[in-house]
Amino acid sequence: MKNIKPSFEVIEPSFGSSFYYSKYEEKLNNKAHLWHYHPEIEMVYVNGGAGKRQIGSHLSYYTEGDLILIGSNLPHCGFTDTNTGNKHETVIQMKSEFLGKDFLNLQETKGIAELFEKAKAGIAFGPETKNLVGNRIEIMDIQAPLERLLTLLNVLNELSNAEDFKILNAAGFSMEMQAQDNDRISMVFNYVKDHFQEEINLATIAGLSSMTVPSFCRYFKKITKKTFTHFVNEYRIVHASKLLAEKQTSIANISYESGFHNFSHFNKSFKEFTGKSASQYRKEIKSIFK
Structure with a gap:
């Protein structure tokens, strides 16, 4: 039998940064094929292509790329494979307090705090928002650390104001639970994936x-x-x-x-x-x- 134990992913921020950023070329992001979870909030931008979207208990098929925000400890699978046909896949992972414990309590960041709260159930954004922020997310790859941070805040602000989005899991859905429960439900998801x-x-x-x-x-x-x-x-x-x-x-x-x-x-x-x-x-x- 394949290993169906869920993976708790340990994420280190990118060098010189308070968050993790990685831009993958087509077909090169192969490390997230199992259901896994982590305390970091995750933003994924898939530039073009089509594939499976598997977040919490939500399952769907996306076309023409994807832009999603995944909340803390929400189990999910990778979003691309050898048949996706995407140009790039960009992954950003950050803890909610990545700019300090009081950052989200500021009046100016109220919208981002509400966005992170919605992300607990997973969010998929529509074409208008993908087109608005997709290029900004990709050019972070060549930006200096401070410029990259400012771009991330700008993108999060745009997402907090977006109107074309869908909450992926049902009202009341939450995977923020005891580690044993998170391991158990992720094990079930991995078993279904394999069988x-x-x-x-x-x-x-x-x-x-x-x-x-x-x-x-x-x-x-x-x-x-x-x-x-x-x-x-x-x-x-x-x-x-x-x-x-x-x-x-x-x-x-x-x-x-x-x-x-x-x-x-x-x-x-x-x-x-x-x-x-x-x-x-x-x-x-x-x-x-x-």
Whole structure:
């Protein structure tokens, strides 16, 4: 069995800086493939391309790049792979108090404090905001430390004023909990990631969590606001969405590769999740990348 233990990531600020910054060329950010978490708030800008977005219990497929903000200790996976087709991926990680414990208590930073609070459930920003701040995020790569810090504050201010954003996890969702709980739920996420193409037995996953099946079901629903079955089906549908965009194989084969062994169940689930049939989705997604 693959290692499904969640990764607690230890992050050191960039040399001469109070926060971490890294800009990856296409296909080179391979270190975050497992579900992992860390106390730092994380901003990720993917310049172009399409891929899976997996943050907390939220699962979706993005197109034309992505700009997200992930709160402290919110489990997530990497956002790019060899098929994403992005130009760059930029990752910024900072502790909420990276400029001092009183910084977010200032009147001038009230908006940023509210932004960090929203980020506890994960935030995805729309095209207008991506276009507004994307280039600023990328040019931080060549800026001197003070200039880079000022740019980051400027970007955070823009994000705090953005109107085209989506909160990714349900109201009341929170992964700020005991380390044991965070490890347990991330272990479950990693197990689904590694085994979604197979039949996933509730008794097995409950056993790995050291719980009875009823206790596990209640626990998972309490943490994620979703049933475990719903989460697994969503994971499979998001994977199918990715394959529909990237591969020319038949929809029936994609259904099977995504863990659905009943084609009619796949069709019904796909339409419920996306609002359209798999064939219609493929047609629309192909038109975007013409």
